[in-house]
Amino acid sequence: MPGYAVDLKNDTLKGYINYREWRNNPMSFSFKRSLTDHAVQNLTVKNTKAVAITNLEYYKTFNNLRISKGNNDAGSLTAIIDSSYHIDTVFLKVVTRGKNVSLYSLADNVKIHFYIEDNKDDRIKELDLFSYLNDATIVVVNAFRKQLTVLALTYRPGDTKLIEQAQRANYAEEDIKAFIYQINGGENVLFKQEKVSAIRFFAGAGVKSNTLTFGGAYGPYPSGTNRTSIFPVLSAGADFIINKKTNRITFRAEATVTNNTYNFNNYVSPNLVITSSSLDVKQLNISVIPQVIYNFYSRKDFKAFIDAGLSCNFSFYNNYSYVANYFDQTSTTQKKFPPFEKTWPSYPLKAGVMLNNKLEIYGTYWLSSSVINALYYSAVIKSYQVGVNYIF
Numbered sequence: 001m002p003g004y005a006v007d008l009k010n011d012t013l014k015g016y017i018n019y020r021e022w023r024n025n026p027m028s029f030s031f032k033r034s035l036t037d038h039a040v041q042n043l044t045v046k047n048t049k050a051v052a053i054t055n056l057e058y059y060k061t062f063n064n065l066r067i068s069k070g071n072n073d074a075g076s077l078t079a080i081i082d083s084s085y086h087i088d089t090v091f092l093k094v095v096t097r098g099k100n101v102s103l104y105s106l107a108d109n110v111k112i113h114f115y116i117e118d119n120k121d122d123r124i125k126e127l128d129l130f131s132y133l134n135d136a137t138i139v140v141v142n143a144f145r146k147q148l149t150v151l152a153l154t155y156r157p158g159d160t161k162l163i164e165q166a167q168r169a170n171y172a173e174e175d176i177k178a179f180i181y182q183i184n185g186g187e188n189v190l191f192k193q194e195k196v197s198a199i200r201f202f203a204g205a206g207v208k209s210n211t212l213t214f215g216g217a218y219g220p221y222p223s224g225t226n227r228t229s230i231f232p233v234l235s236a237g238a239d240f241i242i243n244k245k246t247n248r249i250t251f252r253a254e255a256t257v258t259n260n261t262y263n264f265n266n267y268v269s270p271n272l273v274i275t276s277s278s279l280d281v282k283q284l285n286i287s288v289i290p291q292v293i294y295n296f297y298s299r300k301d302f303k304a305f306i307d308a309g310l311s312c313n314f315s316f317y318n319n320y321s322y323v324a325n326y327f328d329q330t331s332t333t334q335k336k337f338p339p340f341e342k343t344w345p346s347y348p349l350k351a352g353v354m355l356n357n358k359l360e361i362y363g364t365y366w367l368s369s370s371v372i373n374a375l376y377y378s379a380v381i382k383s384y385q386v387g388v389n390y391i392f
Contacts, residue, residue, distance in 0.1 A: 001245060005031060005043050006050040019053050021246050024107045025091050026059070045089045056245060059091040060104070062115075062124060071110050072131045074138055081130045081141065096177050098184025100155050103177060114176055116147070129171045144171060148179055155183050198244040202360070203236040206387020212262045212281075212371070212379060219377025220277065220322055220338050222270065229283075233258035233385060239293070247303070250293040254309075257286050276325045281340065282318040287311045289348065301357070307350035311366070315342055338379065341371050346381070360389040 003017035015037075018030035029043040029051050043051055045061045052058045067090070070082030092104035092115060099119065106113040117124040127144035148166035156162050162182050169175040213226035237254035241247065264279040291309025298304075322337040346369035352362025366383035 001056065002054040003031075003052050004054070005029070005048050005052070007048060010049070017051065017053050019056065019245055021243050021248060022107075024109065025093055025105075027091070029059075045091060051091065058094040060094055061089065062092050062104075063089045065090055065092070065115075065124070066126060067106065067108070067113060068126055068128070069110060070130055072129060072140075073111070074131075077131055077133045077138065079133050081132050083130065095173060096180055096184075098180065100184050101151060101180055103180045105173065114144070114171070114173070116151070116180075127171070127176070142171065144176075145169060148176070151183055152179075198241045200239045200241065201237070201392045202239065202389045203392075204234075204360070204387055204389030206233050206235070206362075206385055207231070208233040208258050208383055208385040210260050210381050210383045212260075212381050213368075214372075214377065214379050216374070216377030219372075219374070219379070220279065220324075221264065221267065223377075225264075225267075227262045227264060229260040229262055231259045231261075233387065235387065235389065237289075239391075247298050248295050250295075252289075252291045252293055252307070252309070254289040254291065255287065256289065257284070259284055273327060274324045275327050278323040279320065280318075281320045283340070284316040286314045286316075287346075288314075291348070291350075295354075301355065303354040303357075305350075305352060305354065307348070307352075307362075307364075309348055309350075311346040311348055313344050313346055313369075315340065315344070315371075317342075338372050338374065338377075340379075341373065344369060344371055346383075348385075354391070358391050360391060362387060362389070 001017050001019040003019075004012055004014045006012055013031070013033070015031055015033040016035055027044065031041040031043050032039070048061060050058070050060045064087050066085050067088055069084045069086060071077070090106060092106055095103040095105050095114075101119060102117040104115040104117065104124070106115065114127045115124050116127060125147070127147055129144055130141040132139055132141075145167050148169060149163055152159060152162045152166050162179070165179055165182070169179055207230065209228060209230045211226050211228045213224065214221040215223045217223065233256050235254055235256040237252060240251045242249045242251070260283040262279070262281045262283070264277065267277050267279075269276055289309050289311045291307055293305050293307045295303045295305045317340060320336065322334045323331060325331045347367040348364050349367070350362050350364040352360060354360045364383075364385040366381075366385070368380040368382045370378055370380050372379035
């Protein structure tokens with residue numbers, strides 16, 4: 001991603017940052033002067049004062065920063081407040097800046113920390129939040145609210161609404177950022193941040209091969225008997241992209257519709273009693289499939305991905321019947337036998353590529369899923385699918 005860095009001499013280095021979806025504040029950044037440059041520079045707190053990913057994120061180095069060690073996770077609490085801390089030099093993420101104060105955040109392996117920097121004297125202090133156990137009850141000490149109240153009294157004396165806002169605030173970025181916005185007189189001067197999440201829509205078509213296989217000793221057909229149905233499938237849905245800049249993980253909601261026909265007519269049975277049988281099942285299947293897509297290779301015009309999800313299937317059947325012909329020339333007809341499930345789950349595993357951010361070509365393997373759950377026999381469907389989707 002385009003970005004820049006400020007070195008220890010206050011020189012600005014323009015180029016490209018290897019931007020990732022960092023869970024914690026990064027300890028270093030990979031930097032190139034140009035995309036074709038083979039030389040990669042490692043930006044750390046020891047050689048860099050600030051790093052910016054243009055219109056996305058801005059990090060500033062702070063030396064000898066006091067960082068609290070107390071964990072607010074319920075499983076880590078003790079009967080006393082943990083006010084311990086350690087000193088470190090880190091990159092703090094700039095949340096917002098203004099004429100009076102600036103807000104920073106630090107995500108580490110312990111928790112999310114928020115810091116306030118007073119622009120009058122460049123002092124920076126962590127906003128305090130403590131938790132402890134009192135007879136198995138979690139007690140939360142919102143000490144940061146007093147810190148915010150002091151800021152309100154300093155910069156907006158007499159503003160009772162702002163004091164009330166400080167005393168109601170949660171230890172969350174949006175609440176604290178909204179408060180800082182008021183402290184700074186309704187102005188933040190960091191940069192215009194682009195929205196990194198995005199929603200897109202798609203529609204497509206493909207071909208699906210479904211194999212229905214019976215199992216068990218006392219079913220209408222011997223264990224292993226199967227038929228395959230090959231039919232077109234139509235699909236449509238929406239994608240929620242977590243971060244369109246890195247484009248690694250996407251949540252997809254997809255709906256598909258297809259027909260299946262499983263024809264067991266004139267089946268010659270090895271059974272000494274039933275000599276032959278017939279069954280002609282037609283199945284209209286509508287599926288709703290939430291899934292997660294991971295782009296393990298991503299470039300501007302080409303992406304390769306894997307995908308896993310859960311398919312909730314809703315099946316509608318014809319008025320089928322099972323006809324059994326016996327050795328004595330008699331026959332019986334059982335309507336709606338065997339009893340196929342009307343709703344059933346299945347599990348798709350998909351892989352494919354996306355071309356020019358518009359055309360998706362994929363193949364899907366569906367794990368065996370049960371469509372009959374009788375006492376002494378069963379039937380499963382295993383599927384393969386290939387298709388294309390067009391991204392809007």
